[in-house]
Amino acid sequence: MTAAAPEVLRLDRVGKRYPMGDTVVDALVDASFTLHEGEAVAILGPSGSGKSTLMHLLGFLDSPSSGEILFEGRPVAVITERQRAQIRAEKIGFVFQAFNLLPRLTVRANVALPLSYHGSPPADADARIARALALVDMTHRAHHRPGELSGGQRQRVAIARALVNEPRILLADEPTGNLDTKTAAAILDLFKELNRLGRTIVVVTHSPEIAGHFRRQLHVLDGRVKEGGAR
Amino acid sequence: MKRLFSGVINGLIEIWGHKLRSLLTICCVMLGVASMVLTTGFMEGFFKGWEVSLQEQGGLEKITGTPSSPSERQAPLAAVSRGFTPRDARALAELVPGLEIISPEIDAVRARLTRAGKSYDGRRGGRVQGVTNAAFEINRYELESGRFFSDLDFNDHASVIVIGGSVKKALFKPGENPLGEFVEMNGQPFRVVGVLKTYERLWGDFNTLYWKNDIAFVPLATMAAKVQRSDRLTGLNFKAPDVTRLRETLDAASNVLAQTHRGIIDFDVRTNEEQLASFASTKASFVIGGSAIAGVSLLVSGIGIMNLMLASINERVREIGIRKAVGATPFNIFSQFVAEAVTLSLIGGLAGVGVAVGLIQALSAMLPPGNGPLLAPSAFVVGFAFSVTAGVLAGVYPAIQAAKLDPIEALRYE
Numbered sequence: 001m002t003a004a005a006p007e008v009l010r011l012d013r014v015g016k017r018y019p020m021g022d023t024v025v026d027a028l029v030d031a032s033f034t035l036h037e038g039e040a041v042a043i044l045g046p047s048g049s050g051k052s053t054l055m056h057l058l059g060f061l062d063s064p065s066s067g068e069i070l071f072e073g074r075p076v077a078v079i080t081e082r083q084r085a086q087i088r089a090e091k092i093g094f095v096f097q098a099f100n101l102l103p104r105l106t107v108r109a110n111v112a113l114p115l116s117y118h119g120s121p122p123a124d125a126d127a128r129i130a131r132a133l134a135l136v137d138m139t140h141r142a143h144h145r146p147g148e149l150s151g152g153q154r155q156r157v158a159i160a161r162a163l164v165n166e167p168r169i170l171l172a173d174e175p176t177g178n179l180d181t182k183t184a185a186a187i188l189d190l191f192k193e194l195n196r197l198g199r200t201i202v203v204v205t206h207s208p209e210i211a212g213h214f215r216r217q218l219h220v221l222d223g224r225v226k227e228g229g230a231r
Numbered sequence: 232m233k234r235l236f237s238g239v240i241n242g243l244i245e246i247w248g249h250k251l252r253s254l255l256t257i258c259c260v261m262l263g264v265a266s267m268v269l270t271t272g273f274m275e276g277f278f279k280g281w282e283v284s285l286q287e288q289g290g291l292e293k294i295t296g297t298p299s300s301p302s303e304r305q306a307p308l309a310a311v312s313r314g315f316t317p318r319d320a321r322a323l324a325e326l327v328p329g330l331e332i333i334s335p336e337i338d339a340v341r342a343r344l345t346r347a348g349k350s351y352d353g354r355r356g357g358r359v360q361g362v363t364n365a366a367f368e369i370n371r372y373e374l375e376s377g378r379f380f381s382d383l384d385f386n387d388h389a390s391v392i393v394i395g396g397s398v399k400k401a402l403f404k405p406g407e408n409p410l411g412e413f414v415e416m417n418g419q420p421f422r423v424v425g426v427l428k429t430y431e432r433l434w435g436d437f438n439t440l441y442w443k444n445d446i447a448f449v450p451l452a453t454m455a456a457k458v459q460r461s462d463r464l465t466g467l468n469f470k471a472p473d474v475t476r477l478r479e480t481l482d483a484a485s486n487v488l489a490q491t492h493r494g495i496i497d498f499d500v501r502t503n504e505e506q507l508a509s510f511a512s513t514k515a516s517f518v519i520g521g522s523a524i525a526g527v528s529l530l531v532s533g534i535g536i537m538n539l540m541l542a543s544i545n546e547r548v549r550e551i552g553i554r555k556a557v558g559a560t561p562f563n564i565f566s567q568f569v570a571e572a573v574t575l576s577l578i579g580g581l582a583g584v585g586v587a588v589g590l591i592q593a594l595s596a597m598l599p600p601g602n603g604p605l606l607a608p609s610a611f612v613v614g615f616a617f618s619v620t621a622g623v624l625a626g627v628y629p630a631i632q633a634a635k636l637d638p639i640e641a642l643r644y645e
């Protein structure tokens with residue numbers, strides 16, 4: 001980890017509290033850490049520990065109940081809904097455990113989705129889509145619909161979609177949770193390759209084996225985030 | 232523009248994804264638009280017909296003068312006036328500026344036309360009138376064959392007659408040429424010199440222009456000298472130079488007539504304005520009725536579209552979440568759903584206009600001419616505007632609901 005790399009995301013005593021009937025659930029408590037450009041981070045923890053909650057906060061999909069999140073030094077709380085959507089489209093790629101592709105659109109249209117919002121699509125849209133599809137080796141399936149693909153292929157399409165805008169940061173919430181070991185390994189190699197190319201990557205997993213591939217690890221337990229051993 | 236296009240394409244994909252449900256909604260809009268276009272079509276047809284028949288009666292510039300009883304106060308003096316005479320026509324021509332067509336008329340009392348055992352006694356108000364050629368002009372008569380009257384006819388009190396279509400039908404065999412033949416009016420022979428066109432504007436089985444056919448004309452002077460043996464006019468019609476000068480012409484004519492009748496008001500001059508007023512008020516109430524129908528259709532299609540959109544949003548919470556997660560703004564989502572609603576209602580609207588056009592053509596083929604609904608170009612505009620409005624109005628609320636969805640809640644939704 002190089003201290004000289006610019007800061008991308010910083011969490012300052014961030015908490016997330018959900019109302020749950022008469023009581024509340026503290027899904028995240030006082031999380032404080034910083035992500036720098038070019039890092040590769042694995043987030044580990046048992047089911048229900050608050051990993052997804054953390055990822056959603058990192059991806060602006062949700063807002064914290066307490067504390068402050070800063071994106072490129074700016075407090076996220078003061079960013080308008082519109083600007084947040086724009087950052088989601090252009091600077092952050094999100095990969096879900098459940099793939100979350102739109103079943104009625106073709107693979108290509110799914111990948112093109114982030115380009116279709118915020119002004120007219122860039123002039124090199126076609127080239128970007130082609131590049132993203134090539135990167136995940138899905139060019140030959142461009143005109144298929146998600147229903148016609150295997151789980152691993154779907155996740156690769158989801159990754160292509162997350163990458164199409166060449167975002168600074170790629171967030172993946174258990175991207176291999178629904179895949180067999182061999183496919184999972186291939187996806188993981190893809191992430192490592194992307195990180196080597198300079199992208200900041202945060203991946204949630206509960207496999208310590210997989211986590212071992214990443215330079216930095218964060219452990220989440222009962223909503224508390226602890227720095228793991230950096231390799 | 233490109234946005235709009237891709238919105239419509241997206242809408243089409245969604246519509247295709249829910250074929251049956253979309254079809255039902257499209258039917259809603261289709262019926263709404265079709266009923267609207269048909270209603271306007273019938274209204275247009277009806278009012279066009281009425282307007283034409285107003286024109287056939289001489290148009291709005293026509294002023295009708297008829298004898299009337301003087302007021303009680305003037306009754307003892309009534310004999311001072313000589314009533315309507317051809318001199319009134321001359322006075323009007325000289326003293327009222329701009330009057331070009333003046334038509335003095337003498338109706339024959341109980342005229343009976345006969346020929347070779349056949350007779351025509353003018354049922355349904357049919358009549359024989361003594362007129363000048365101005366009568367043909369003012370009442371818009373055209374000849375089927377022969378001629379109107381000549382100066383010689385007037386000067387010689389010639390026994391010539393121009394007959395209407397019904398008279399011809401009553402006195403002559405089909406295919407027989409009446410020109411040059413003689414008919415008898417109350418026993419006196421008249422030579423047929425002209426036959427008028429037969430006018431027809433059917434309202435169901437009823438010809439609303441029957442009165443233009445149930446008529447025969449002889450020269451004014453002939454009627455005065457040989458039939459009535461009096462030059463008392465039963466009517467004096469004239470035409471204002473244009474509609475804007477109707478009032479002023481009417482007033483001037485009243486003054487002149489009061490003068491020639493030595494101050495006795497034993498006449499009545501009136502315009503077609505009353506007809507026009509009832510035309511306008513009937514039209515207004517039809518427009519209100521039509522708007523009510525349009526409003527109800529709009530409501531029905533709107534409810535159909537809104538129902539479909541709300542159902543589809545419920546089903547697509549996850550999709551909305553995904554779109555937001557990859558960068559869609561609330562406005563992007565909003566426009567997507569409005570575009571879908573508009574696409575849906577546009578398809579319905581086009582289908583509705585198509586159905587209406589088909590029905591109107593079928594109806595005009597079945598109904599006699601002059602009575603069917605008209606296909607106004609405005610109907611297309613109205614149908615189009617209607618469906619877009621319904622789509623936008625009904626799409627806005629569901630679209631706002633969709634745009635408001637929290638991405639995280641939406642993604643959690645199973």
Ligand SMILES: Nc1ncnc2c1ncn2[C@@H]1O[C@H](COP(=O)(O)OP(=O)(O)O)[C@@H](O)[C@H]1O
Nearest residue numbers: 018019025027046047048049050051052053054
């Ligand atoms: N919307 C919510 N409402 C109530 N509780 C929630 C909500 N989302 C998450 N939680 C709770 O917060 C905790 C953390 O959940 P989550 O972040 O999904 O865990 P993980 O991804 O590590 O399995 C869990 O106890 C879960 O039940």
Ligand SMILES: [Mg+2]
Nearest residue numbers: 051052053173
């Ligand atoms: Mg999770």
